[in-house]
Each structure stands twice: as structure tokens, then as C-alpha cells.
Amino acid sequence: MRIALGILLMIGLAILATSPKFLKLRRATVVGILVSGGWLGVLVGLAIGPAGLALVSHDLAPTGTPILTIGLGWIGLMVGLQLRPEVLRFVPANLARRTAIDASISFTLAGAIAWLALSNAPIAPANSVIPLAALIGAATIGWPAETRSLRLTAAESGLAMALRASSGLSAPIAITLFAIAHALAGISEPPINGPDWAALLRIGGMALIAVTLGVVARFALRRAGDRRADLLAVFLGVVAIITGAAVELRVSPLFAAMLAGVVVTNLAGRELRRFERFILQAEHVVAVIFAIVAGVLMDVALGPATLGLLAAITIFRIIVKPTLAPDSLSPDSPTQRSRKIARLGAVRQPPLALVLGVGLVLTDPSPVNQQALTVLAAAGLFCDLYAVLRARAVKIETPEEPVENDSAPSTEEGASP
């Protein structure tokens, strides 16, 4: 009962938080940062969760798992649907290389930091350290696609495109690396020594299921035609089956849905455009719901190990990430300001980090995983505030007005990955 009311309350707040009247408030700098990064949702979740008014309890994780799993699948499918050749073809090789370098360095270094911080911490059982290190590593990959907060000028549109494109590429890499590392860490109880190679078989099986489901979904989409009700039935059915199969096989639902999205996007034709438009309509609300859920699931009683991890991740993002920032896609040589902004843009944490964290807590709602979620949220908020406030202080070199493109697509504005 309490859980049902909690979920309702969260959904209601998500609706209000994404209503146009509320979005007007984002014109104020700090509110703008809180809204565009999804932090307001996290704070609301924290306020209504066990750490605040306790309107919603931590039991949300086990009880609300089927609904939230479908939500994870929704996000995974959206990421997968972007991975089609005609989109990837436009990504310059230099940018792809930069993104790959960022992914490998961030995943390895941040993962190693997390492993060092947690391996001897009493709070973390031995079999939870590798999944946590994989989470922190994957969450450190990339930066947000949202660039409006950085106040880029029209002349810096090439930089905005670079940030968005590399962010789009980073998301599937982060999801994949986390899923593989998490699966290899093993599900046996007691834990086995070394990687659980049988996980590769399960991931392969998941890929086979995704391909089969993708083929059936393509057939179903053709039958659905233009009817919204039929499209919704097909979409929800596909997401529920693929994420449910992932839960059965102990594979990340986010990863499984992404695989299905990749298959669907590369098999379907004209009907996919309708399908994509259709599911993108709910992107904003889903993103806010996950931010609120993250707030509810967080355990704020951080110990020395997790506080140390928070400091290390924040320092990593502020010092190391700027060196991995992408170059502008503009043919003109980058100005000093655009270089600065690019570095600050790379400091920010992508919203996908919280989604990955929520996914881990849904699989295993242990205190250490809930504290890791808090670490990600706090590090993300600090880095966002630091980067955006500093970016707004960087002087515009030409008298040009900042880009305030109100007609920008919704993917630009929200907290979604």
C-alpha cells in the first residue's frame, strides 16, 4: 500500500516537475542547473525517501522492481535505437577515437579507484566490490548531451555537436562495459574465484533473444501501422519481454533493451520513425522518474570508504576528465573560450550514471550499493555546479548572444541519457 502510494507520489511529482509552467523556473542559474541535470528530481526523492520524510521506504526496490525494470528497458531501448549506420556514419573518426580513449581511461582508472577504496571497506562484501567498481567506472564515461547550461554561442555550435555526439556514443559503451563486468563478477553464492565465464554464454543468449525479438517486433510494427494504441502495445510488450528475459538470465536489463533497440533500428524501416517519435514523447517524464527513484534509493549515511570514493571521483572528474574532452566539430580553429568550455563540459557527469546506479540497486538493494548511488549523485551534483558556474563565468569573446534555442529537441533539455 505504502509502496503503491510512493510510486504514485513519485510519478505525480515527475509530471509536475516536467510541466512547462515549472520549466520556466529554470531561467534562474542554480535552478537551471538543478533542473537540466535532473538534480531537483534527486533532491525530491531524497526528501520523500527514508533519509527525509520517509513517505517512501527502501522497500521500493524489491517491490517496485517490475515497473522500474520496464522503465530501465525504455531508456535502454532509446539508447539502442540511436545506433544505426546512417547516424554513426556522420561521426568523425577523430571524435570516435576521442570517445574510445575517454571510455577506456575513465572506466579503467575510475574503476580502479573504486576497487581500491572499497576492497578493504567493511561495508562492502567481497562479491560486491567488482560490480561496484564496474558501476563507478562506467558512470565516469562520457558527459551529458545537454549543452544549453554551458551557454555556448552560435559560433560554438561545432563544440555543442561534438559534446552531444560523443555523449551519444559513450552511453552504449558505458552500458555494455558495465553489463559485461557486472555479469563476469558472478552470481554464484558463495562467490567463485575469478570471472564467471558462464556469464558470456548468458550474454550471448540475451543477444540471440534480442535478435529474435527484434525480428518479431519489426513484423508487429508493420501490422500496427499508424495506430498509436497498437504502437504502444507493441512497444510495451517488447520492452517488458526483453527486460524480463534479462532479469531471468541475470543480465543488465538496460543492456538487453539496448541490444533489442539496435536490432529493431537496423531491421525496421519507415515504421521505426513513428515508433521512435512515439517513445521519445515520454523521455522527459521517464528521466525525471528515475531521478526521483535514485533519490529515494540513496543511503546518505556514507562511511569513510564511500566518502573517500566520493572525493576521489569528484577530483577525477575535475582534473582528469578535462584532458579527455572532445575537439569542436567546427572546421574553424577552436578559440581559447571554446577549449575552456569543452573542458568544463567534460567535467559534468552524464545522467546515465544515475540510471546505471539505480539498475544495480534494483538487482541488489544492499546498503553499499545504495551508498554508491549516493556517491554518484553527490559527485554528479558537485561537478555540474562547478562546471556550469565556471562556464558561465568564462567571458564571451565576441559580442554575440548566447544560443538560447527554444526549438531545440527535447533530448537536449532533459536529464535523459
Next chain:
Amino acid sequence: MRTARMLLALATIVALVALTRRWGATLPEVVQHDAAPDRSATILIGLLLFGSWMFGRFFNSIGLPKLSGYLVFGLIVGPGMLGVVGEEQLPYLRLVETLAIALIALMAGGEIDIGYLIRSIKLVLSIAAMQLTGVFLAVSGVVYTLAPAIGLATADDPTARIVAAAIIGTIATALSPAVFIAVMNEVEARGASVRASLSVMMAMELSLIVLFLLVVGVSGNALGGGASAASIATDLAVHLVGSLVAGIIFGLALAWYMHAVREHLAIFVIVSCVTIAVVSEVLHLEALIVAIVAGILMRNVWREQVGPLFHTMEHLSLPVYCVFFAVAGAKVDLGALASMWPAALAIVAVRFPIVWGSTHLGCRFAGVEPPMRTWLWTAFIPQAGVAVALVSIVAATFSEHAFALPLYSLVLAVIAIHELVGPIILRLGLERLTDAERQNQTADDASADG
């Protein structure tokens, strides 16, 4: 060819889910929680939704209602046949059921025009009164006669025999607004016949609740240990007045949202339906009446503002119907049907002509001409969720009496027949009525132009 591919795709999905679950069952649990739901809940929701959607289209392609396809798909994958969806998973799908009942009732309320109801009060009341009385008396009579033969009561226990007969007679008067709304949307039926059907259903649902509480209360007294007359009256008042008041409050709240916010309607509809279901459960109200009243209020007071809300409900209804009716199909008790089919058929055989006759007489009394007089009865054949809910209450209330179990099996068998046959007859009737109303409309337009 297209149908063969559809069935192949469907078989693939069922096999995929069954194999995945079998594989998953061999793996160790990641973590164990007391409150953890069944791990298979998500994949089964997907299977019931996607599979029933495809099966519904297959049924449609062979001229049958999609809704029957949803039911039959649930029956096939349910515990009675393939067992992909087991008995133990059905309770986890309850959230979808409660959501569906509220959504369907809101839509039903939105179709009821108070102006029409007042103008047609003679028609509505005469059909409702004749049907309620006719079905109750006829079915009770049949059950009373058959009771010793089917193990409901012995010939020397007249009290148990009368109680069982009265209870089954009462439940036989239950209708299914859910099936009606689903088939109505499927054939895009609108007009006077739809308004008349829904108005009669609303009158009968209200009467059924009163009759049911009275019969259960009096039966309890007769068998010993039942509730007093005062407590029955109090229950009735709280149930009905509380549901009406809650419905008015919800109607006002939803209309306010449409006036002040008017955003994210799809999610708002889902939140509203779950809220209605949860609040009704907590306050022991009738979710069906709460939502119907909210729908009537909105549609009749703020018709313009709430139009988009009802459009959104229509868009959302399909996936909800798919899961709701597939779950209903999965719950069909084939064992009960197999053991009780002769008695169940006898009840169905009596109920059919009584429903037809009472509707026909009611129409004649109110001066309604064919085709409504010929086909309106088809709306009152299907039975589903309401009847199942009532028989579950009876089984729990009289669990210590010998007749409880056979009564439960018999009523489930009767519901199973009505559930499977009802939508087919209803679709036939609604198609005829809709065609006739469209022809009349065209003729009226032509004469107006002329």
C-alpha cells in the same frame, strides 16, 4: 500467408519466453528479499501483452472479436493448458487488473449522457428491473432444482439449497462493462444503443451491489453467525454513498487538472486510475462505481475540457485490455468447467432467453423500435471480472459450509462460458446496431441536404 506468419511469430514469442524462464530457473538467485516479487513478473506481463495483441489480430482476421483472442491466448498460456503463466504468478498481475477496472469504468462513465439517461429513464429502468428479476428468479430456480444432483446441497437441507440458489441467481445478474467497452472500442460503436446499454449496466451494477449484500447478509443469518440487518444496512450505505462521494471528489480533481495543468495526459491517466484503485481498496469502496461516477461528472459538466483526457484513455486502453483479458483468460478454471459443464450449460441456457426476453419486453414497453429492440440484449450476455469478484467473496464468506466449493466451481464454469461466448455475440449485435445507426444518420443527413 500473413496469418501463418502471425501464428509463427506468436509461437516464437511463447517458445522464447518459456525457454528463457526454464534457463533462468537453473541459475542461482542474485539476492533474496522477503518482499521481492516473482522474478518472472516482468517477462510474463510482456508475454501477455504482446502475445494477446497478436492473437487478437489473428482472431480479428478470421472475423472474431479481438477481445476473444486476448482471452483465448491467456487460456492457452495459462495454468490450465501450457502453464507458461503459472497460478503463482497471477497475483503479481493484480496491479494491471485494478488499473484496468478503473480505466474501463472511467471510460464507461464518460459515455453516459445524463440528458439521455433522463430522457430514456423508462427504457433503462424497465430493462434493468425485468432483467434483474427475471435472471435472478430463473437461475435461482434452476440451481434449486439441480442442487442435490451437483452436490451443492442435499434434499434434506433446504436452507443451504435456498442460499446456494439465491447466491448463484444474484451473481448471474452481473454484467461486464469491461467487455462491453472493449468491444465497443473495437467496432467503434457510438450512439443511442451504446448509451442505452451503458445506462442499463450502471443501473444494474448499483442494484446488483444492493442485492448481493442483502443476499449474503440474509444467507449468513439463515445459516447462523451472519451479520445483523443493521450492519448490512450500514455496509450498504457506506459502500454506495462512500463510492458516490469518492467518485465526485475524483471527478472534480481530474477536471481541475485538465483545467489547470493539461500536460502529460497519458501518465496522468495511469496515475489517476491507480489512485482510484488504491483509494477504493483502502476505504473499502467500489472502484467501479467511484470511477463511473467520476467519468459521468467530468463528461457531463466539463465536456469540452475533458475531451482530450478521454481520447488519451482510448489510446491507452488497448495495452491495458490485452493484459487484463489475457489474465482473465489465464484464470479460466478448465477443471471447474470440465466437472460442472452440464449444470453450467443449463444455467447459461436459461439466462440467455431471459436476457433476450427482458430486454425485448423493456424496449417494447418504452416504445423502442428495431434494430435496438432486436440486438440490445447482446450487450448483457458477457460476464467477467465483477462476477469473479463476487463469487470469490462468497467462497471466502461461506468457506466453512459444504456448498462453498461446488458453488465456486459452478459459478466459475458459468462465467467461463459467458466470457468466451459473450464477446462474439456482443460484437455481432454491436456491429448490427452501429450499421443501422450509421444508415439512419446518412439518411437523416441526406434528407436535411435535400
